[in-house]
Amino acid sequence: MFDTVAVVGATGAVGTIILDLLEKRNFPAKNFRLLASARSAGKQLQLAGKTITIEELTHDCFEGVDLVIASTPDDTAAEYLPSAVKAGAKVIDESGYWRMNPDVALVVPEINPEAALNAQGIIASPNCSTTQMVLAMKPLHDAGKIRRVIVSTYQATSGAGLQGNIDLQEGTRAALDGADYEYKAFAHPIAFNAIPQIGSHKEQGYTSEEMKMVYETRKILGDETIMVCPTCVRIPVSNCHSESILVETEKPISVDEAKALFAATPGITVVDDLDASSYPMPSNSTSSDEVYIGRIRKDLSNPNGLAFWCVSDNLRKGAATNAVQIAELLARGV
């Protein structure tokens, strides 16, 4: 139970869903405060039956706040969240800025809740494409020890924020009408296209989004020996990231065993009947907190390999839901 919970970035794509989840899941708090940039300050939002006026995010705004849930750009998180920690608040951060800091816990509650409970400073929520993948990896890693992951992503435009979806919608309409459209969130047209770059060039020809999947996976699973080869691609889907994943385990895992392991993992739902054309897709996975897994099959190229297809709502389990689940974990204290 927290007295005062502050949501930073309350008007963003993820912030909006965080508010929705706090209300729907009856998050145990006496007061909520909403913080955002000066541009949004003064506006009012409804939360848990109350009208709340958005306050401007400043270094001094965290006085009396017990828990901060922040979803902001990296530079905002870098600048303001240390002030929240200094003011004595527990801080859950959605941004990418703090995740790999050795003093910061990087948490998926189903995987490493103890990291959140023991955290002294900021608790980071992973990158959306990492979260769904590590949740799928966890039961396989426990059962057969994952040595290697090869992943190709099919990522939604909502991962680029509200402007990403505006670009998809308006760009697509323009393309259908043969009109021009100037994209703001993407370097190339996303309508009827596939863009094999998310983030900037980070190292060795890999993008920042791809290297997140390498480093965050190791930190969350607590195993620096897991090798990851990622390819991150933006496709014209508005919401839900899809991932084609191949894992190699020390001990081979059969398809039946994998299905049973996935089905027994909280947060995972198996949808897998190819003969009935039944598998996860963005169209049947959106607005859900689950990670959906299908197309589970033996790797045809390696006896220790297992291939599957994984879809999840990147704004929910990939972002807002994971943050709220961390908050619930802190509120329970166990």
Add this chain to the structure above:
Amino acid sequence: MFDTVAVVGATGAVGTIILDLLEKRNFPAKNFRLLASARSAGKQLQLAGKTITIEELTHDCFEGVDLVIASTPDDTAAEYLPSAVKAGAKVIDESGYWRMNPDVALVVPEINPEAALNAQGIIASPNCSTTQMVLAMKPLHDAGKIRRVIVSTYQATSGAGLQGNIDLQEGTRAALDGADYEYKAFAHPIAFNAIPQIGSHKEQGYTSEEMKMVYETRKILGDETIMVCPTCVRIPVSNCHSESILVETEKPISVDEAKALFAATPGITVVDDLDASSYPMPSNSTSSDEVYIGRIRKDLSNPNGLAFWCVSDNLRKGAATNAVQIAELLARGV
């Protein structure tokens, strides 16, 4: 040089492009005949400055034909093409029906031209997703011997024929307008979605499209030991298939070496400057006969691995262009 060349399936998505290529590339033939189903018979088309009336495809229609280029559904190819062979014609087939028949040559002219030149019966053109992949594999296989390929595809709706693109266009318009649309070419909505099934369930949880990438690759490269693990996915792109490919070679290949090998291969164009956001995409690869390769980088999970991104026009090099190139090879005779 051929006297009479017949194009079967002249009105289809691929057939239309075959006619265009024959004209633009000044294919050496005295006469062209156009064959199609009874529904299209009697219609007229322009080809090489002449008006040609479409004739109905029958078992007896191949009399006097020297070369047949056919792009039809599998069952049509199964029924009629043996009659063309019997009538003494050379036959190039785009369908999937004959490819894996041991008496049939499966040809990508840059890779195994001798198979076409030595063929006694039908010469098959590979599946579109296979063609661009094997062309990319060939120089790497020659240099370092490929042992294993892991590929995830991002396939365009034009691969499902004219109706595939109608579905994408009309389904997308309906989705933007909040209206209903009944898809004809796809089991699920393709607008703003990703469908991880192309073809039917073939074996071991893999689809027919995926197994084509396994078996056709081995046959074209003449190496039954190459292991392939494919995942084929339809995305809302109208034309050009994209592929996230990872190869493992016996002898490691560096990024610089791979770039040089790709650049020296006829039919391949390297587009690879991540810092300048330059890489192949459907939007910059359509209506070209090339296979475009970018995002070339070392596999982070295996010293013998190399990852890259490959895009090509599935109706051109993936279908029509490859068939016409085989025809040109037969006409040259070397």
